[in-house]
Amino acid sequence: MKNENLNSNKKLDQLEEHRTDNSGEFLTTNQGLKVNNNQDSLKADERGPSLLEDFILREKITHFDHERIPERIVHARGSGAHGVFKLTKSLEKYTKAKFLTEVGKEIPVFARFSTVQGSRGSTDLARDVRGFAVKFYTDEGNYDLVANNIPVFFIQDAIKFPDLVHAVKPEQDNEIPQAASAHDTFWDFISLMPESMHMIMWIMSDRAIPRSYRMMEGFGVHSFKFINSEGDVHFVKFHFKPKLGVHSVAWNEAQKISGVDPDFHRRDLWEAIENGAYPEWELGVQLIPEENEHDFDFDLLDPTKLVPEELVPVEIVGTLILNRNPDNFFAETEQIAFHPGHIVPGIDFSNDPLLQGRLFSYTDTQLSRLGSPNFHEIPINRPVQEIHNNNRDGHMRQQIVKGKVAYEPNSMGGGCPYQAMIKDGGFHTNNERIHGNKIRARSQSFVDHYSQAKMFYNSQSIPEKLHLQNALIFELSKVKIHAIRERMVAQLNFINKELAANVAAKVGVEVTVLDMPNQSIPADADPKTLQSAEREPKTTSSEALSMKNTAKDSIESRIIGFMMADGVDADGVNTLKNQLENLGAVVQIIGPSMSAVKASDGTKFIPKHSISSTASVCFDALYICPGAESAAELMRSENKNWVIGFVEEAYRHCKAVYFGADTNAIFSKTDIAGKTFEDPAMIANVDSTVGNGKFITAIANHRVWDLEIDRYENN
Numbered sequence: 049m050k051n052e053n054l055n056s057n058k059k060l061d062q063l064e065e066h067r068t069d070n071s072g073e074f075l076t077t078n079q080g081l082k083v084n085n086n087q088d089s090l091k092a093d094e095r096g097p098s099l100l101e102d103f104i105l106r107e108k109i110t111h112f113d114h115e116r117i118p119e120r121i122v123h124a125r126g127s128g129a130h131g132v133f134k135l136t137k138s139l140e141k142y143t144k145a146k147f148l149t150e151v152g153k154e155i156p157v158f159a160r161f162s163t164v165q166g167s168r169g170s171t172d173l174a175r176d177v178r179g180f181a182v183k184f185y186t187d188e189g190n191y192d193l194v195a196n197n198i199p200v201f202f203i204q205d206a207i208k209f210p211d212l213v214h215a216v217k218p219e220q221d222n223e224i225p226q227a228a229s230a231h232d233t234f235w236d237f238i239s240l241m242p243e244s245m246h247m248i249m250w251i252m253s254d255r256a257i258p259r260s261y262r263m264m265e266g267f268g269v270h271s272f273k274f275i276n277s278e279g280d281v282h283f284v285k286f287h288f289k290p291k292l293g294v295h296s297v298a299w300n301e302a303q304k305i306s307g308v309d310p311d312f313h314r315r316d317l318w319e320a321i322e323n324g325a326y327p328e329w330e331l332g333v334q335l336i337p338e339e340n341e342h343d344f345d346f347d348l349l350d351p352t353k354l355v356p357e358e359l360v361p362v363e364i365v366g367t368l369i370l371n372r373n374p375d376n377f378f379a380e381t382e383q384i385a386f387h388p389g390h391i392v393p394g395i396d397f398s399n400d401p402l403l404q405g406r407l408f409s410y411t412d413t414q415l416s417r418l419g420s421p422n423f424h425e426i427p428i429n430r431p432v433q434e435i436h437n438n439n440r441d442g443h444m445r446q447q448i449v450k451g452k453v454a455y456e457p458n459s460m461g462g463g464c465p466y467q468a469m470i471k472d473g474g475f476h477t478n479n480e481r482i483h484g485n486k487i488r489a490r491s492q493s494f495v496d497h498y499s500q501a502k503m504f505y506n507s508q509s510i511p512e513k514l515h516l517q518n519a520l521i522f523e524l525s526k527v528k529i530h531a532i533r534e535r536m537v538a539q540l541n542f543i544n545k546e547l548a549a550n551v552a553a554k555v556g557v558e559v560t561v562l563d564m565p566n567q568s569i570p571a572d573a574d575p576k577t578l579q580s581a582e583r584e585p586k587t588t589s590s591e592a593l594s595m596k597n598t599a600k601d602s603i604e605s606r607i608i609g610f611m612m613a614d615g616v617d618a619d620g621v622n623t624l625k626n627q628l629e630n631l632g633a634v635v636q637i638i639g640p641s642m643s644a645v646k647a648s649d650g651t652k653f654i655p656k657h658s659i660s661s662t663a664s665v666c667f668d669a670l671y672i673c674p675g676a677e678s679a680a681e682l683m684r685s686e687n688k689n690w691v692i693g694f695v696e697e698a699y700r701h702c703k704a705v706y707f708g709a710d711t712n713a714i715f716s717k718t719d720i721a722g723k724t725f726e727d728p729a730m731i732a733n734v735d736s737t738v739g740n741g742k743f744i745t746a747i748a749n750h751r752v753w754d755l756e757i758d759r760y761e762n763n
């Protein structure tokens with residue numbers, strides 16, 4: 049009988065076969081021999097030398113010596129989880145891919161999020177694009193959407209990828225800096241690559257420092273193709289939109305989190321899933337009929353361009369939910385092997401030259417990273433669909449194929465395995481007429497490098513523009529070579545003159561006004577393949593590009609610090625705690641030490657943190673719990689500096705800070721006291737019936753970035 053969940057159960061069962069739980073088991077060697085002494089090696093006499101004969105010692109040490117495998121050349125630092133994809137709207141009109149036409153069916157998935165430039169052990173909070181890779185275990189084979197949290201890329205052609213990566217990775221002479229783009233080689237390369245300017249705007253924006261993996265968008269970047277059962281073609285752009293909205297931390301916060309909790313994103317993903325706050329995204333598509341390919345003022349094949357949602361709306365078609373943490377990081381998250389070339393019938397590639405290069409790179413990299421062409425047999429990489437082919441042998445082969453025949457055509461195996469006709473689900477590359485010269489060149493339709501960079505910048509709110517500008521100042525201030533800073537500012541001047549001037553003033557260079565690079569079109573060019581680079585762009589600003597317009601209606605899974613000491617008002621604490629927890633937020637108690645806090649009514653609160661072992665950057669909002677005795681205790685000399693620093697920093701990062709009743713002893717000592725302007729992030733001197741509601745609204749708003757403008761003006 050057909051079961052809606054059959055597919056996901058099958059994957060689970062399949063993985064289950066390989067899971068072991070060592071509880072209640074004897075210790076054995078790899079050969080299954082029970083071990084009787086795991087404490088001492090075999091020796092010639094108790095104080096004598098160890099013996100070569102000790103096969104148990106040798107097996108254990110040898111295995112240990114080989115534990116490490118090469119980390120991913122890019123995206124080494126990452127974290128993942130299992131989940132399900134459920135289609136809510138059939139795309140049958142556009143694609144024959146079953147998982148996009150069978151509404152309601154659950155497809156098992158594994159998603160991995162990552163930074164790009166750092167090593168496996170580097171901080172989660174680097175300023176960087178985030179990987180957003182999803183493997184869909186469909187009935188027709190694995191489909192991988194190997195996406196990023198930014199919809200465009202630095203370069204237009206795969207041949208530049210090694211250059212880009214060498215420029216951003218630690219410099220080759222001294223291997224400095226780790227997981228950071230703020231250094232000479234990166235900006236040297238970028239300042240010479242005008243095509244990267246649109247991506248630079250994104251990467252200098254707060255998109256590059258997400259609050260959580262759960263609060264990022266995902267984008268397929270390239271145009272792909274959908275093919276329906278009639279063979280009709282549509283270009284498609286994939287989007288993941290997070291249910292909790294798109295939110296970021298402040299750059300100053302990111303730097304501090306990197307010290308206090310470098311696993312911040314990994315921990316957040318893990319804990320949210322353990323707490324049942326399952327991360328959720330909507331899958332959306334932008335669809336463009338093949339015949340409209342040339343309707344845009346940019347080339348759909350150019351990965352440095354996005355399709356503004358004002359021109360082609362995003363249609364929501366499904367839901368992605370992550371609901372299960374891996375049991376074993378290495379076996380699952382590390383060994384999973386994504387590839388944009390893992391597709392299913394109904395999806396095809398476009399001729400985007402970046403995508404075309406990727407189609408080579410991913411298998412190649414798995415060969416060195418996982419060490420064998422049989423990496424598809426590792427449990428996490430196995431499709432739910434059975435594999436039948438004539439591939440043979442190789443390192444670590446797991447499948448035991450019976451019979452003599454490993455070739456096709458054959459008669460000895462009854463012709464099996466045999467090719468599938470299209471009607472039976474056989475993959476068929478979309479026929480595309482190509483005419484032209486074999487040529488090592490770039491299309492003229494790729495030459496406009498600034499219009500969309502301008503569009504992105506124009507679409508930002510004032511605080512977002514300030515953050516972007518400050519990020520550029522931070523990064524370029526770390527560039528030692530004057531000429532690189534100068535060249536970069538000249539590039540910025542093509543995007544926005546004020547931005548260039550403000551950055552120039554802080555990084556010690558003058559703005560050099562260069563002539564706009566020649567973006568003209570040769571007279572003999574084929575108009576079909578061109579969009580005028582000189583034409584005014586159709587979209588000069590787009591609402592979807594600003595995080596200001598994101599969802600701000602939920603406090604689910606936000607971490608709220610409750611700072612308290614002995615004598616705290618238990619009623620006040622419990623009322624707000626219940627209100628917040630009912631809305632899905634997570635309350636964590638911060639005490640002067642890890643000892644239980646004795647409340648006014650004799651009850652106890654158990655701290656999760658002590659003030660000196662955590663920092664404001666680990667919380668989304670702060671509540672100074674009510675009670676004069678508690679406030680006085682927190683103001684004792686050993687606590688005072690921690691408390692004041694904590695509060696002021698949270699406030700500087702635009703987080704909601706709520707002073708409960710009778711905590712004026714703390715409030716009056718902070719530099720927040722005495723501010724006269726209206727500030728929804730700071731709640732003090734109000735009754736809890738008003739204050740609690742205001743606090744909840746402020747948390748849902750994430751940060752009150754707009755106040756930065758008031759603060760600049762009022763300071």
Ligand code: HDE
Binds near residue numbers: 160180181406413
């Ligand atoms: Fe990747 N990329 N990439 N990339 N990429 C890898 O594959 C590559 C690009 C992306 O969690 C590698 O297994 C080339 C764009 C993600 O395991 C490698 C080019 C986008 C991940 C590789 C690109 C991505 C990778 C490293 C330019 C967004 C992590 C290890 C032609 C659409 C997947 C590995 C995971 C990983 C090559 C550009 C996304 C070396 C050559 C554009 C999310 O094969």
